[in-house]
Amino acid sequence: KQEVTQIPAALSVPEGENLVLNCSFTDSAIYNLQWFRQDPGKGLTSLLLIQSSQREQTSGRLNASLDKSSGRSTLYIAASQPGDSATYLCAVNSVDDYKLSFGAGTTVTVRA
Amino acid sequence: GAVVSQHPSWVICKSGTSVKIECRSLDFQATTMFWYRQFPKQSLMLMATSNEGSKATYEQGVEKDKFLINHASLTLSTLTVTSAHPEDSSFYICSASPSGSSYEQYFGPGTRLTVT
Numbered sequence: 001k002q003e004v005t006q007i008p009a010a011l012s013v014p015e016g017e018n019l020v021l022n023c024s025f026t027d028s029a030i031y032n033l034q035w036f037r038q039d040p041g042k043g044l045t046s047l048l049l050i051q052s053s054q055r056e057q058t059s060g061r062l063n064a065s066l067d068k069s070s071g072r073s074t075l076y077i078a079a080s081q082p083g084d085s086a087t088y089l090c091a092v093n094s095v096d097d098y099k100l101s102f103g104a105g106t107t108v109t110v111r112a
Numbered sequence: 113g114a115v116v117s118q119h120p121s122w123v124i125c126k127s128g129t130s131v132k133i134e135c136r137s138l139d140f141q142a143t144t145m146f147w148y149r150q151f152p153k154q155s156l157m158l159m160a161t162s163n164e165g166s167k168a169t170y171e172q173g174v175e176k177d178k179f180l181i182n183h184a185s186l187t188l189s190t191l192t193v194t195s196a197h198p199e200d201s202s203f204y205i206c207s208a209s210p211s212g213s214s215y216e217q218y219f220g221p222g223t224r225l226t227v228t
Contacts, residue, residue, distance in 0.1 A: 031215045043118075043205055043221035044156075089155060098144065098214045100207075104155040 002027045002094050006103035014111050019077035021106045023090030028068050035064050035075050036089040038105070044089065048075070052095075080110045113139050116208050118220035125196055125227055132192045133223045135206030141186035142208035146217060147179075150203040162189045186211065196227040 003026040013019060023033070032051050036044040048057045048064040050073065056065045061078040077084055090103040115138040125131045135145055143164050148156040160170045160181050168181035178200075180192040189208075193200055203224055207217040 036219075041203075041224065044219040046219075091156075093215050098209065099146070099158055099161065100217060102155045102157075 002030075002092055002101040004090060004092055004101050004103040006088075006090055006106050008106060009104065010107045010109075012109040012111060013080055015080060015082060017080050017110075019075075019080050019084070019108060019110075021075040021077075021088050021090075021108070023073040023075070023103055025071045025073075025092045025101070027094060028071050029095045030068060031093045031095050033064075033066055033073050033093070034091045034100070035062075035073075036091060038087045038089060040087075047088075077108075080108075082110045082112045084108060085110050114210070114216075114218045115139055116206065116218045116220040118204075118206055118223050120223060121221065122224040123226070125225070127197055127227055128195055130192055130194045131196055131225060132190055133204055133206075133225070135189045135191070135208065135220050137187045137208040137210075137218070140208075140210045140218075142189075143186065143211040144209040144214065145183060145189040146207045146209075147181060147189075147191050148205045148207070150205060150222075156205060159191075193225065196225070198227045201225055201227045 005024045034049045035047045050057045050066045063076045066073045087105040087107045089105045091100040117136045119134045145162040147159045160168045162168045162183040164183045170176045183189040205222040207219045
């Protein structure tokens with residue numbers, strides 16, 4: 001059974017700092033990995049999707065890397081802004097089924 | 113494209129009553145839909161996988177008689193919480209996979225259920 005862990009659980013930084021969010025998974029047989037953003041009381045917003053054959057994906061200030069063999073992914077957010085405050089979830093799609101396994105999330109607070 | 117809606121966005125019901133939540137894929141057909149539950153400050157937990165025209169597959173520990181899932185068309189899945197109790201209060205989120213793209217999931221905005 002795929003287990004997904006996100007560290008740290010919470011993070012508070014001053015505006016302008018770069019953010020580094022970590023995700024690890026136990027079974028490297030994955031099809032893809034996704035990073036989501038969730039605002040309080042809201043649904044999920046997909047940020048980046050990395051296929052298992054890719055090493056990284058970039059979108060604006062966001063960059064996600066994937067090291068499948070070691071079971072790790074890192075989400076970098078450059079030059080953080082207060083609007084980046086949210087919970088960030090990592091989810092892994094395993095090869096043997098179509099289910100997404102979610103981490104518990106990292107709650108980010110960017111102080112103005 | 114790839115928009116998923118849920119209705120209602122929030123609902124309050126009395127203990128012992130049933131409530132139905134709808135999940136619709138607006139601009140694509142979805143052979144498979146998924147239902148998740150999220151408790152406060154916790155992550156999403158998959159409850160069941162819903163396949164059009166067949167019975168849903170429930171995850172371990174999820175009561176199939178309490179959480180009834182119907183996927184009668186390629187654009188609509190419903191989750192009915194029967195005989196709801198306060199402990200069923202949660203945020204329910206659905207997702208839909210476009211037919212032929214089993215590894216993609218598009219998420220709905222969620223439904224907040226409060227049972228009093």
